[in-house]
Amino acid sequence: SIVYLNGEYMPMSEAKISPMDRGFLFGDGIYEVIPSYDGKLVGFAPHIERMDQGLSFIDIELDYSIDTWRDICETLIEKNGGGNQGIYLHVSRGTDSKRFHAYPDNIAPTVYAFSFEIAPAPKPEKGTVKQYKVSSTQDLRWKRCNIKSTALLGNVMHFQQGYEAGNNEIILYNANDEMTEGSACNAYIVKDGTVITPPLDHQILPGITRLMLLDILRKDGSIKVEERAVTMDEVRNADEIWLTSSSKEIAPVVELDGTPVGDGKVGDVWEQAQRLYSAGKYDY
Ligand code: PLP
Structure with a gap:
């Protein structure tokens, strides 16, 4: 190339x-x-x-x-x-x-x-989207995760942990048992129709997919959005879990540490959010 x-x-x-x-x-x-x-x-x-x-x-x-x-x-x-x-x-x-x-x-x-x-962008269809299975572990990276540094050893080691457990991502949580993000993506839960994701601070990368998705959802208004701390207890009891990154767009997680997320199937809120994202992503 x-x-x-x-x-x-x-x-x-x-x-x-x-x-x-x-x-x-x-x-x-x-x-x-x-x-x-x-x-x-x-x-x-x-x-x-x-x-x-x-x-x-x-x-x-x-x-x-x-x-x-x-x-x-x-x-x-x-x-x-x-x-x-x-x-x-x-x-x-x-x-x-x-x-x-x-x-x-x-x-x-x-x-x-x-x-x-890269693969074609996901279609907002439950039947065709790639389903993610993830591990979870304490986030052992540095305290400047908002900088998109080329020094990615912390992320690489965490990704490998998930990979060796047979999963395709890993959800990280801080010492207070609050979700931070994935090793190469931002993380969200859906509970009772509301999308909840941790606020921007030094613990996470300010993802561009996150920025666009939250903006698109807020402008549309049909799905409620909250930016606040999310405990791992909430993650384990979520109806849906999503990951976002530039290459994944919105990725539905169906299994966390070997346990089904919600009913273990790709969720309705995911489908609606991916539909809105697919329609709006070229406006940024
Ligand atoms: N968080 C981490 C640690 C990442 O490496 C990435 C990107 O790959 C993201 C979040 C998502 O960022 P973006 O949506 O800008 O791709």
Whole structure:
């Protein structure tokens, strides 16, 4: 496939980054994943805004405008054959001559982007959607989960825990037994028709799918939405559990730690929410 590296397009096999890059040595960087279907990007502007905010949190200065990013994304989609593609964007602090923790003064950020084929977006149909089975465990990541850092070891280890238990995600909870998020997604419960998800703070990533979904649901008004702490007791007694991410959209969870969620089937509220999301997602 064709990738982008520091201003140039090239085959992936020709893209070379120094082993002294701080992205490699420290995971010192910020990334994004933006989905596109038939060449149309979903949530492009909010994704770029989140990346700019992440870069400013960690004091990486990069002079890429939103138009530059759009051009990179559209060029990668086109050069890699269109269809349904996810675009991965990665900015590390850059390459230094030595390994020293302090931010170096005069190095240029490394900017890398590639695209990859993604599955078609889920249809709002109970019969065809991928059903998720999840584990749960205490969230052992750091206290800055709002930063979309390329240092993902905590997330990788948690995902692996769920994977080794035969599940396809893992729901995390803090020391107060409150749900935070999944290892690569945001998490929600539905109780008596209301969608409930933890508020934005340092414990979770401010997901773009979350942002768009909550906005779409509030504008529509047919499903009530609450942002508040959710205890694991509530999670275990929920009617439905959902996960969201750019690649999943809204994913229904039918089993938690080997126990059926609600009646063990994909829920009605999920179907309505996915219908609204599918109809509204290109407006962002
Ligand atoms: N939380 C974590 C830890 C993630 O890695 C992701 C993204 O993959 C999300 C939440 C969902 O974010 P988004 O909807 O922007 O893809």
